[in-house]
Amino acid sequence: MKKTEKIWLDGKLVKWDDAKVHVLAHGLNYGTGVFEGIRVYETGKGLSIFRLKDHVRRLINGCKVMAIPLEFGGRKYGYDEIFEAIKEVARVNKGVDYVKPCVFLRGENVGLNPVNVPASMAITGVHMGAYLGEVGAGASLITSSWHRPDNLCSPAGAKVNGAYVTSCLAKREAVEQGADEAVMLNSNGYVAECTGENIFFYRNGKILTPKPSNSILEGITRNSVMEVARDMGYEVVETDVSRVEMLTSDEVWMTGTAAEVVSVTSIDRRPVGNGKPGPVTTALHDRFADIVRGKNPKYEAWLDYV
16 A cells, blocks of 8 residues: 555645544544545546445445534534545545545543544545455455454444454454455354455356345445346345355355455365356456446446546
């Protein structure tokens, strides 16, 4: 990851090294924050942010779930202001391909009570590059010993900072075992998602993906790939997926804003299919790559130009 020059903090663009928060900030100590990850692409019409409208709506909904007020630096913010601020960060920084807005509780008091604690918002742009490698290589997964927190433990459908502790533990487990990623099961033993990606399976001529009640984040890239797959003639089913079904699928792939569409070629040291990216995964990867770069006019509405 390459850092950039300016970070948007509470309504002002500041230098990267000057974007600071107090060590007692509530969000730092207790995870009370909501974030998004958003991809930026070069297209024939200029710089574009993929599905920015949907990301802003999900960020605002996450703040509603966490009861975090959208008031920073003495000013109230709504959808339009946040939308434009994110575009501004992509516009003023060179080489940005990923933007991360984060709303968090600051304050300087010790204690869990989040009521009446003031909030801040930071919007950071970076150059991330390929998060999990290109489709040609494929990724290796392990099944984590850590379970995806269910809906009674955390707001699984929102991108809440503190909820990603489990994902960090699962990611460490994967890396220390020499794998690229980890897949987490839910408390009922069904497949939920990976540490930062949704997961799909091609099995018996159908595309399967865990349903929302399996404590997953309903990813924006997940939604995009489901729509594109159906447009391409595939049957897509949101359902319970067992570990056995996962291990015996013909193809497996992950989707996410950072990851985009990445083939999985092994799970728990077992090859997926023939151990190479399959034709369905490759076709979806290629179609998605064209869409985000403005090469498919059917999905033009998903692009928000900077």
